[in-house]
Amino acid sequence: MDNLLRLLIIDDNLNDAEMMVSTLKSAGLAVRPERAEDEEDLLAKLKQHPPDVIVCTLGHPSLSLEKVIQASRQMGRHAPVVAVATNPDTDVVECLESGAHDMVRKGHLDHLRLVITRALTFQxxxxxxxxxxxxxxxxxxxxKMLLDNARDAIAYVHEGMHLYANPAYLGLFGFADIEEIEGIPIMDMVVREDQQKLKECLRQHDHSQTEDVPADTTTQTQELQLKSISGESFSADMEFSSAIVDGEPCIQILIRSEAGGNTRELEKKLNYLSQRDLITGLYNRQYFLECLQKSLGQATQGKSNATLIELAVDQFSNIRELVGVAGADLVLSDLGKLLEEACGQSDIVARLEGQAYGILSQHWEMQDILQFTRDLLSRISEHICEVEGRSISITASIGAVQIDENAPDIDELLSRSHKACEEAAASGGNRTIIYQPKEGEMTQKQLDETWSRRIHEAMKGNRLILLFQPLISLHGEAGERYEVFMRLLNEGGEAISPSHFMPSAERTDLARQLDQWVIEQALVTLAARRKAGHDTVFFIKITGGTLHDPGMVPWIAERLKEHRIPAECVVFQIKVATVIAHLKQARDLVKSLKSIHCQFVLDDFGVGINPFQILQHIPVDYLKVDASYTRNLVKSHEDQEVLKHLTNTGHTQGKMIIAQQVEDAATLSVLWGLGVNFIQGNFLQAPSGALEYDFSSMG
Structure with missing residues (x-):
């Protein structure tokens, strides 16, 4: 019923409340009124029934407008609040600033009827x-799930370029990832003799043609000779039909599977495995996010509330140092089983990443969340993990955020639960923090806007600076090598690390501008350094923002020519995680930079099941191993073995190995014995504004 109105009235005068209801009923609204007399009554009614509109008469003895609005938000309700002023001097602006939908003068019933009708329509x-x-x-x-799990090979093409391809399509042509095929013309996947046939099929289904030659809306089948990435050719029937993806016209290509037999059971198993974390057996992050998105949809429609919980093991690095990587995985697996047993059947438990778990719980009220999480933490602290004869006890920290009608988007929810979990860990661990927005606290979007403004101001005010840290050869390679760091100075002259503002810069397209600033300033410094007779090489970081700028490599080439710098004296550095997230763009960028003779470093290398697989796509010169391998290298024989394997395998593939965050002489000695080529860290020299390290001291 569109005219049904669930009305919650705050008015100490029963007659006035009845008059409001009567006026609204006479306007044809099916009113279901409730009246709250005090704060306890208000909270109870908000909990029982979500109101469509709240009417709050100002001057109530126990319920102010601010208290009513706060209570509505506290109970997870999103209902417009209409203020009714008893004093003719009441300022409507003040009411609106307090969060009211509108304000009406007492006794102006026709006005009230119109405002409430409008508020109901809004709701x-x-x-x-x-x-x-x-x-x-x-x-x-x-x-997407149907496409991803289809046996048939399916792809969507726009203007001859791939927009999407499902796993069956990728596997058919020998591609490992969607990033590899994006931007590759479909024409390149057909043998030359059949390319004219393909052109004709694409033309008939092209929506971009002129109106007098409409696109064919039927499905067309054409047998073509195709070729895989390895160059092998094979014959297949391709079906072409018109489609729309993300609002854009395109062409669907379907190649039906010839696999016979009943594969339903296999698909069921594969689907199950695709949802599971391999170490703990819990749901994985992807499936958890899908469930979180559904729960958010239910909550924002006023159907059911929930709570997002992030749980992280306290001092996990110490556990890893004590029992090694394999032992730490056993601890995580034990904890996963414990969480699954402790949570209810309606709760979703998943491993998010590392030592962090996610729980989507139906406990929503503050006291229920606290009781549930306290019981959970108690069970964790009492549990003993047996790992190769060692008894390991652990504690955890929990961050929780309520999901209700007023909940933000999924990214902000995850950000809030993570903040609360970090706060719990920072305050000693083994405790729960329920996220409560602090006065003046910003959402991720607001934070991004603030950092964007601060970055622009710093660039205009010359408050960006460069620092340099030496990379030292352990085996006598000649020359000076420095990594370039950027810092932003605040108004007080204090240096701010990019870790604080670069995530926002990545989300707001400022990262590319910062990369350009760093490159330009670094090349100016390097030109002066080499002109003074120093054989200096700079290692310069680039971010994901640069990967999507097709004009970056030509710009770099021009800057090198302008400053008269040999390209081999500039080594660009990018993190493995960024490469994986943007594989095609990273591959193209690296190949383009190497074509002008620049070199490349893959940073944070060595984490994952098969870290060398990425080198099949990215032709780098240096591998900078993840800092986790050097932090406890002297004591950890397992880390020494892993680092030895990474070094030896890297050398066989012609890569130079860099160890970072070297903090003591003992670690340096172990790295020398493992055959690592270069080391970097504060033990040698912290990042500095001066290029004054004595490289001859390591000779």
Whole structure:
């Protein structure tokens, strides 16, 4: 019923409340009124029934406008609040600033009727929007899941370029990842003799043609001779049909599978495995995020609330040092079983990453969350993990965030639970922090906007600086090598690390501008250094922002020519995680930079099941191993073995190995024995504004 109005009235005068209801009923609204007399009554009614509109008469003896709005938010409700002023001098602006939807003077019933009718329409449209958003997300999720799990090879092509390809399509042509095929013309995957046939099929289904030659809306089948990435050719029937993806017209290509037999059971097993974490057996991060998205949709429609919980093992690095990587995995597996047993059947438990777990719980009220998480922490602290004869006891920290009608998007929810978990760990661990927005605290979007402004101001005010840290050869290679670091100075002259502002810069496209600033300033310094007779090489970091700028490599080439710097004296550095997230763009960038004779470093290398697999796509010169391998290298024989394997394998592939964050002489000695080529860390010299390290001291 579109005219149904669930009305919650705050008015100590029963007659006035009845008059409001009567006026609204006479306007044709099916009013379901409730009246709250005090704060306890208000919270109870908000909990029992989500109101469509709240009417709050100002001057109530125990319920102010601010208290009513706060209570509504506290109970996870999103209902417009209409203020009714009893004093003719009441300022409507103050009411609106307090969060009211509108204000009406007492006794102006016709005005009240119009305002409440408008507020009801607003609430219905808001709920409809949330419902549609949730339905769209679910539909997109289901469509993608169907495509990803289809046996048939399916791809979408726009103007001859691949937009999407499912795993079956990728496997058919020998690609490992969607990043590898994005941007590759479909024409390159057909033998030359059949390319004209393909062109004709694409032309018939091209929506971009002129109106007098409409695109064919039927499905067309054409037998073509195709070729894989390895150059092997094979014959297949390709079906072409018109489609729309993300609002853009494109062409769907389907190659039906010839696999016979009943594969339903195999698909079921594969689907199960795709949802599971290999170490703990719990749900994985991807599946958990899908469940979180569904729960968010339910909450924002006022159907059911939930709580997002992030749980992280306290002092996990100490556990890893004590029992090694394999032993630490056993601890994580034990904890996973414990969490699964402790949580209810309706709760979703997953391993997010590292020592962090996620729980999507139906406990929502503050006291229920606290009781549930306290019991959970108690069970964890009482549990003993047996690892190769050692008895390991652990504690954990928990961050929780309530999901209700007012919940933000999924990224902000994850950010809030992570902040709360970090706060719990920082305050000693073995405790729960329920996220409560602090006055003046910013959302991720607001934080990004603030950092964007601060970065622009720093660039205009010359408050960006470069620091340099030497990379030292352990085996006598000649020359000076420095890594270039950037710092932002605040108004007081204090240096701020990029770890504070670069995530925001990545999200707001400022990272590319910062990369350009660093490169330009570094090349100016390097030119002066080499002109003074020093054989200096700079290692310069680049971020994901640079990967999507096709003009970056030509710009770098021009800067090198302008400053008269040999390209081999500039080594660009990028993190493995960034490469994996943007594999095709990273591959293209690295190949382009190497074509002008620049060199490349893969940073944070060595983590994962098969870290060398990425080198099949990225032709780098140096591998900078992840800092976790050097932090406890002297005591950890396991880390020494892993680092030895990384070094030896890297050398066989012609790569130079760099160890970072070297903090003592003992670690340096072990690295020398393992055959590592270069070392870097504060033990040698902390990042400095001066290029004054004595490289001859290591000779």
């Amino acid at each position: 219905q449209q808001w709920r409809s929007l949330k419902s549609l958003e949730s339905s769209l997300r679910e539909t997109e999720r289901r469509c």
